[in-house]
Amino acid sequence: MNLVVDIGNTFVKYAVFNKDEIVYDTNSKSNDFVRTIKTLFKEHSSVTHAIISSVGGLEKRDFDILSLFCNVHVLTHKSKVPFKNSYATPQTLGLDRIALVTAAFYHNPHENNLIIDAGTCITYDMINDFDEYLGGAISPGIQMRYKALNQQTAKLPLLEKEEPLDFIGNCTKNSIHSGVINGVYHEIYGVIDQYNSRFKDLTVILTGGDALFLSERLKNTIFADSKFLLKGLNYLLEYNKH
Numbered sequence: 001m002n003l004v005v006d007i008g009n010t011f012v013k014y015a016v017f018n019k020d021e022i023v024y025d026t027n028s029k030s031n032d033f034v035r036t037i038k039t040l041f042k043e044h045s046s047v048t049h050a051i052i053s054s055v056g057g058l059e060k061r062d063f064d065i066l067s068l069f070c071n072v073h074v075l076t077h078k079s080k081v082p083f084k085n086s087y088a089t090p091q092t093l094g095l096d097r098i099a100l101v102t103a104a105f106y107h108n109p110h111e112n113n114l115i116i117d118a119g120t121c122i123t124y125d126m127i128n129d130f131d132e133y134l135g136g137a138i139s140p141g142i143q144m145r146y147k148a149l150n151q152q153t154a155k156l157p158l159l160e161k162e163e164p165l166d167f168i169g170n171c172t173k174n175s176i177h178s179g180v181i182n183g184v185y186h187e188i189y190g191v192i193d194q195y196n197s198r199f200k201d202l203t204v205i206l207t208g209g210d211a212l213f214l215s216e217r218l219k220n221t222i223f224a225d226s227k228f229l230l231k232g233l234n235y236l237l238e239y240n241k242h
Contacts, residue, residue, distance in 0.1 A: 001046050004051055016040070084131060086133060103229065103235060112128050117208040142180060205224075
């Protein structure tokens with residue numbers, strides 16, 4: 001069995017795979033990494049291989065601890081990928097985006113795929129029917145937009161995301177919700193239209209922390225999977241075993 005570890009800025013996500021199936025997943029704060037790993041291997045001692053993806057650089061201590069339990073592959077820009085990478089600066093491409101494109105390659109091979117990851121940022125990544133990664137776009141995520149309105153103005157409050165009651169906000173609170181949430185919806189629809197105009201039979205895949213929230217309205221032609229990145233990391237682990 002495989003273990004996938006995705007280390008973010010604040011939280012760490014863990015998933016145990018039996019072949020392509022997630023049999024266990026959890027998360028922890030970064031400072032609980034060692035305790036979580038020890039507990040995880042008590043319950044899943046049959047894990048033999050692991051992959052670590054870290055957005056902020058990997059602590060040697062974390063690698064050393066995990067290496068005591070199994071073989072570990074640290075995902076880098078030098079890791080093997082199953083698709084052709086045509087990004088002009090591959091060394092700057094986020095590891096999370098590499099994992100998402102890999103998941104799309106296996107989920108819907110030899111087809112046009114647009115992957116939308118709605119997390120801290122909203123990223124758009126395109127892999128075409130020749131299995132070539134072309135690039136995409138990066139824009140502010142939902143919470144980042146709320147924070148920007150609060151931090152870059154004198155009086156606007158910091159709000160938690162909420163579906164607007166109407167697109168016409170009748171107070172400051174409702175106006176912010178309308179501006180942020182409707183803005184994100186229209187951005188996503190607009191981007192999808194741009195890609196549809198260039199790529200036929202496009203499959204749109206929505207993932208990330210805000211995927212469930214957004215998928216309630218973004219229903220047409222969209223496949224939603226909140227575990228897509230973890231699945232991509234598992235595919236990369238298998239691909240780099242050989």
